[in-house]
Amino acid sequence: xxxxxxxxxxxxxxxxxxxxxxxxxxxxxxxxxxxxxxxxxxxxxxxxxxxxxxxxxxxxxxxxxxxxxxxxxxxxxxxxxxxxxxxxxxxxxxxxxxxxxxxxxxxxxxxxxxxxxxxxxxxxxxxxxxxxxxxxxxxxxxxxxxxxxxxxxxxxxxxxxxxxxxxxxxxxxxxxxxxxxxxxxxxxxxxxxxxxxxxxxxxxxxxxxxxxxxxxxxxxxxxxxxxxxxxxxxxxxxxxxxxxxxxxxxxxxxxxxxxxxxxxxxxxxxxxxxxxxxxxxxxxxxxxxxxxxxxxxxxxxxxx
Ligand SMILES: [Zn+2]
Numbered sequence: 001x002x003x004x005x006x007x008x009x010x011x012x013x014x015x016x017x018x019x020x021x022x023x024x025x026x027x028x029x030x031x032x033x034x035x036x037x038x039x040x041x042x043x044x045x046x047x048x049x050x051x052x053x054x055x056x057x058x059x060x061x062x063x064x065x066x067x068x069x070x071x072x073x074x075x076x077x078x079x080x081x082x083x084x085x086x087x088x089x090x091x092x093x094x095x096x097x098x099x100x101x102x103x104x105x106x107x108x109x110x111x112x113x114x115x116x117x118x119x120x121x122x123x124x125x126x127x128x129x130x131x132x133x134x135x136x137x138x139x140x141x142x143x144x145x146x147x148x149x150x151x152x153x154x155x156x157x158x159x160x161x162x163x164x165x166x167x168x169x170x171x172x173x174x175x176x177x178x179x180x181x182x183x184x185x186x187x188x189x190x191x192x193x194x195x196x197x198x199x200x201x202x203x204x205x206x207x208x209x210x211x212x213x214x215x216x217x218x219x220x221x222x223x224x225x226x227x228x229x230x231x232x233x234x235x236x237x238x239x240x241x242x243x244x245x246x247x248x249x250x251x252x253x254x255x256x257x258x259x260x261x262x263x264x265x266x267x268x269x270x271x272x273x274x275x276x277x278x279x280x281x282x283x284x285x286x287x288x289x290x291x292x293x294x295x296x297x298x299x300x301x302x303x304x
Contacts, residue, residue: 001161003220004042006031006064008113009286012175012219014064017165018042019158021137024054027079028156028165029217032067033115039072053079055126055136059167060153061087062190063101063114065217070094070118080126082134084145087152088127091120104191104293128154146206148199149188155206163213163221169202171232172218172287177280179273185228186264187235188218188287189294196240196298203229231267238263243295252299257292264288 001019008014008031016039017028025048027039043050053076058066061083069091073081083091090097094117102110128134130145142157149168156165164170168188177184187199206214211224222228239260246255261281268280275283 001158001215002042002046003215004038006035006068007038008032008035008064010283015215015217015219017215018046018048019136019139020046020048021054021139024052024137026055026057026136027053027072028057028059028215029065029167030056030058030067030069030072031065032063032113033071033118034068034113036068036071036075039068040075050076051078055080055082055134057082057156057165058087058091059155059165059169059217060084060150061090061097062150062168063097063117065167066091067114067117070120073120073124074118080124081120082126082128082143084152084154085127085129088125090152091125092122094119100192130154144205146202147193148195148197148202149190150193151195152193153202155202157209157211158215161213162209162211163215164206164209164211164224165215166206167217169199170206170214170216170228171235173216173222173228174219174283176283177268177273177275179271181271182225183222183228184268184271184273185231185235186267186284186287187232187239187291189236189239189291189298191290191294191297194294194298196236200233200236203232235263235267239291239295243299247299253292253296256295257288260291260295261285261288 003015006014019026128143132143146155146169171185171187173183173185207229214224242259246252249255
């Protein structure tokens with residue numbers, strides 16, 4: 001398999017994967033509309049025609065993963081779109097998804113980063129239940145529903161390499177942070193379906209298979225380890241505690257972002273990531289802001 005940079009934000013921030021099989025190729029994560037020319041170029045460079053694309057799979061329908069799916073599907077006449085049952089209708093009729101994301105990011109950022117979402121015909125959408133498997137290019141893939149980051153999230157197990165395509169379930173882990181102690185990982189709690197106990201259970205579900213590899217969307221392949229899983233679990237607890245502490249503050253979202261950044265800076269320093277705090281802060285600022293928004297949504301949902 002081969003990873004490519006989807007082109008979102010800075011380099012090495014979001015990935016798509018090609019799973020090359022016998023006579024056909026699958027794309028895992030479609031990225032955004034801007035990712036599609038990159039995917040096309042890589043397919044061409046690897047000698048694949050668009051007719052040979054058998055599947056486009058999205059781990060969930062957040063737009064850095066699925067925003068380009070409709071555009072890519074329109075180019076690949078034989079492909080099926082593989083998606084969580086809860087995400088399927090958003091791929092067929094993306095108007096509501098687009099409207100809700102515009103609310104989170106604002107119109108200017110939406111237009112710049114995502115463009116217009118292209119619908120996929122219903123008969124080309126394959127919605128897979130928890131535990132379903134699929135034969136793709138001579139290999140068997142297993143799909144497990146992994147709520148916690150989003151209720152429309154699944155992860156994909158590739159038995160051949162003993163690795164999970166984790167989407168956002170196994171957090172964010174950028175290669176620039178790799179240090180002598182290995183990768184530095186943080187969870188993503190973005191709006192609007194962060195569910196801490198579900199996310200912790202999903203991480204445990206991934207680890208229960210004793211994986212060798214995790215193929216992260218943000219970003220790239222990392223060796224699976226119990227240390228990374230326990231770092232994630234501890235951060236989830238820590239972020240929930242931060243959210244509860246800040247719940248009554250006047251500017252709670254800003255307060256949560258500040259406390260979260262302090263927590264991540266401390267963890268990065270303890271792990272000797274080799275970046276100065278200003279750089280760490282700059283690299284994580286966007287994720288921390290989105291995480292704080294997600295925690296605020298979660299707090300509001302707790303009150304209902
Ligand atoms: Zn996501």
